[in-house]
Amino acid sequence: MKRATVIASERLTDRFRLITLEGAALKGAAWTPGDKVQIAMGSAFVARTYTPIEWNAAAGRMCILGYAHGDGPGGAWVRTVRPGDECDIFGPRGSLDLRRLSGPLAIFGDETAIGLAYAATRQEPRRVLSCHFEVGDLESARQVAVELGLDDAALVERCPEESHVAAMAAALPDLAAAGASFVLVGKAGTVQTLRRALTLPASRLLTKAYWAPGKTGLD
Incomplete structure (x- = not known):
């Protein structure tokens, strides 16, 4: 402590x-x-x-x-x-060792993942980084992303019926074909859905559920 x-x-x-x-x-x-x-x-x-x-x-x-x-x-x-x-x-x-992922990096998450994306840019400023976040308030999230230099982050507004996750998943194939490694974090349900849509070796993928509705203790 x-x-x-x-x-x-x-x-x-x-x-x-x-x-x-x-x-x-x-x-x-x-x-x-x-x-x-x-x-x-x-x-x-x-x-x-x-x-x-x-x-x-x-x-x-x-x-x-x-x-x-x-x-x-x-x-x-x-x-x-x-x-x-x-x-x-x-x-x-230790939680997510980004150093073990090679090539371009694609981070998929939500508001709780924006800080991780910023930390990734500090670690390797010249690394190609693609950010995709599901958010509740587009304007607020965009303001924070720009403040942290993540101007190109793709933001998708969260829908109650979760239909927005399909829009996030649509970006996966092209990124995978380009050789990107993936970090999937944030809401447990979204992480699981995106993980099922990817068929990649473990060497190109890190996942971590930060939270789930009605549950505590996730990190």
């Missing part, structure tokens, strides 16, 4: 915040883009998982893109956290 202090919380949109944390315990940490941390929400037994988008091991400073997904502890923390607040952090720990 590492103690850290929030030193900045920048509001990008109503639901998105860039949150920077700093602490002596964060110095020297071995971090790779795609790694995760868990932040305790007032108790070691209630924590939420985030993908740091930057980590300065020399300064003991990390940054996350927080998305207030709902009304639970994680959403409340993202909305209300302020500079000076302290918290306990577990990690960083």
